[in-house]
Every structure is written in C-alpha cells, then in structure tokens.
Amino acid sequence: MINKFLDYISVEKRYSQNTLVSYKKDLEDLLLFISETEGTEDLKKVDKKIIRNFIVSLSEKKIQKRSINRKLSSLRSFYLYLLKIGEIQVSPLETIPSLKFYAEKQIPISEEEMENLGEILESDSGNSLEKLIIETLYQTGMRKSELCNILLDQVDFSKSEISIKGKGNKQRVVPISENLLKQMREYIAIRKPNEDSGIYFFVRENGKKLSEKFVYSVVNRYLSLITLKKKKSPHILRHSFATHVLNNGAEISKVKKILGHSSLASTQVYTNGNIEQLKRVFNQAHPRAYKKED
Known part of the structure; x- marks a missing residue:
C-alpha cells in the first residue's frame, strides 16, 4: 500500500526523491504506532x-509542532490517495486540524558578518570545496538539497548561470557572479569524482557525492566563526541572501523566481521586520513623503 502510494506521487505528482523519503518515513512511523497500540498493520x-x-x-x-504538521500533511496525502482509488470511504484526517504554533523568527546573518566571513574564506588556504559550498549557497540562495544534486551540465559557464531543479521538480535558472564563476572553474580543475558521482558538479575529496549532512556541517562550522546567532544552517544563508538582495533594492518578484518560491507570500517573509529599509524606500519614492526644494 505504501509503495503504491510512493509510486503514485513519484510518477503522477513528480515529487522529489527527498519528499518520497520523508513521506515513507512518516507513513512507517504511523504503521509502527498502530502495530504497537492497535495490534494491526492495516493502515485502512x-x-x-x-x-x-x-x-x-x-x-x-x-x-516539534512544525514536524508533527509535516507528518500530518504526509498522512493527508496518503489517505486522499486511498479515497481516490476507492480503498476507504472517509479520510481519518478529514477534520483533524494542523497544530497551531508561533514560528521561531529566523534572524539572518548580517551583511557585515558575511563580509567578515568573506575575508576569512579569502585568507584561508584550506579546503576549496568547503569555501565554494558557502559562496554558492550565499550567492544563489539555493537550498542545500539543490546544491547536493546539481549536475555538471546544469552549470553553464558561457552564460554564467545555473539551472536548478527545485521542489516538485520545477526548473529555474539562477545567475552567478564572475567571482563565483571563477571559483567554480578552479574547483572543476581539481575535482576528482568516483564512478558513481561523475555526473554531479560537487563531490567530496573522497570522490563521493555531497550529502546534506556534510553541507550542514560545513556551513555550521564556518558561520560559527563569525556569529553567535543560534541558527547557523544552510537555510540561514538562503534567508540572508534573500534579505540582503531585497535590502539593496532587488525586486521581490525577481527574488521569488531566484528562490524558486511558488507564491509571493513565501518571499515576503524575508521582508518582515525590515521597517527601516521600507522607510528609506518610502521617503525616496513617495511624492508626499518628502519636501521638494523650492
């Protein structure tokens, strides 16, 4: 039953491999629970x-409530599938609401902190892959899963851009700076993949494909050098990228495309709390917000 559902969302919905793994884990958690408490393994x-x-x-x-809600979302999809194929008549999650919680405010790394990190990276003669991981995440705003799965042919050096496959297998194109392009060229020259990782752009020194755990570890270690903020993850670099480009005048619709958001509301999160920037824009742009010189 679970495998047929996973095949369905893989083929029909074209969900990513990461999503399939999450859904499988959530369903297996429920299966274990009913086996222990109800003495059955029949999810119907x-x-x-x-x-x-x-x-x-x-x-x-x-x-955490956020994680519980994610599991409930997986279960809703599964039972809607059972409804669709006629295996059940009513979904057990039909009137089950998501848990309410106050999302913890994500505090981005400041531009000054990122400048300090840039100086550290520039002066560090160590691992070029680790430095490139930091720069790529911060300069493109991509997710750690997207970084790990970039293929060689998705980086177009002639056009200075990367084609990224995001959530739901949606494709987007992200521009890359001359500086980042230079670092990528230098990395390609020393990159040594093994037989299984040859198609991927980023590979570790041991020749293996990057793992999300490895990327998290690298980011956390470098960010620990320049900030005392609680959150020091790849997502915070994505958050910082969005905040910084919006602060410096980028159009929110353009940032939405670069981040791969499906709705503008997702991108608007990165403008929250940025009242001083909004005041400056207002004072510069609105005809009634300033006095014209006589």
Whole structure:
C-alpha cells in the first residue's frame, strides 16, 4: 500500500526523491504506532481517534509542532490517495486540524558578518570545496538539497548561470557572479569524482557525492566563526541572501523566481521586520513623503 502510494506521487505528482523519503518515513512511523497500540498493520483501519493518539504520542516524544504538521500533511496525502482509488470511504484526517504554533523568527546573518566571513574564506588556504559550498549557497540562495544534486551540465559557464531543479521538480535558472564563476572553474580543475558521482558538479575529496549532512556541517562550522546567532544552517544563508538582495533594492518578484518560491507570500517573509529599509524606500519614492526644494 505504501509503495503504491510512493509510486503514485513519484510518477503522477513528480515529487522529489527527498519528499518520497520523508513521506515513507512518516507513513512507517504511523504503521509502527498502530502495530504497537492497535495490534494491526492495516493502515485502512486507522480512524480519527488513532490519528489523535498518534499526535499525542509524537508530542510526548518532544517532536516539534512544525514536524508533527509535516507528518500530518504526509498522512493527508496518503489517505486522499486511498479515497481516490476507492480503498476507504472517509479520510481519518478529514477534520483533524494542523497544530497551531508561533514560528521561531529566523534572524539572518548580517551583511557585515558575511563580509567578515568573506575575508576569512579569502585568507584561508584550506579546503576549496568547503569555501565554494558557502559562496554558492550565499550567492544563489539555493537550498542545500539543490546544491547536493546539481549536475555538471546544469552549470553553464558561457552564460554564467545555473539551472536548478527545485521542489516538485520545477526548473529555474539562477545567475552567478564572475567571482563565483571563477571559483567554480578552479574547483572543476581539481575535482576528482568516483564512478558513481561523475555526473554531479560537487563531490567530496573522497570522490563521493555531497550529502546534506556534510553541507550542514560545513556551513555550521564556518558561520560559527563569525556569529553567535543560534541558527547557523544552510537555510540561514538562503534567508540572508534573500534579505540582503531585497535590502539593496532587488525586486521581490525577481527574488521569488531566484528562490524558486511558488507564491509571493513565501518571499515576503524575508521582508518582515525590515521597517527601516521600507522607510528609506518610502521617503525616496513617495511624492508626499518628502519636501521638494523650492
């Protein structure tokens, strides 16, 4: 049942491999739960009471509300699929709401901190791959999963751009600076992939394809050199990229395309709390916001 559902969302919905892995894990968690508490492994027998008990058990394990909501989203998709193929008559999640929570505010790395990191990277004679990982994430705003899966032929040196396959296998093209282009050329010259990783642009010194865990570790270590902020992840570099380019006058619709957001609301998150920048733009642009010289 689970495998047929995964085949469906892979072929029909064209979900990414990362999404498939997450959905499988969420469904297997529910399967284990009903096996231990209900004595069955038949997911078609799950009802609203079982779902509520499952949510309680996740909360008792100190699973964050955001993660629980993601699991509920996976389960909703699964049971909608069972409805579609006629295996059930009512979804057990039909009236189950997502948990309410206040999202923790993401504080971007400041431009000054990133300038300090740039100086550290420039003076560091160490691992060129690790430095390139930082620069690529910060200069393009791509996700760590996207970075790990960039293929050689997706980097167009003649056009100074990268073609990125994002969520839902949606393609977007992101421009790259001359500086980043130069670093990429230098990296290609020393890159030594093994037989399995040859198609990927980024490979480790041992020849293996990058893992998301490795990328997180690299980013966390370098950001720890320049900031005391709690969040020091690849996503914070993406957040910082968006915040900095918007601060410096980039059009939000253009930033939306570069980030691969499906809606403008997702991009607008990076403008929250930026009231001083909004004041400057207002004072410069609105005819009633300043006094014209006589």
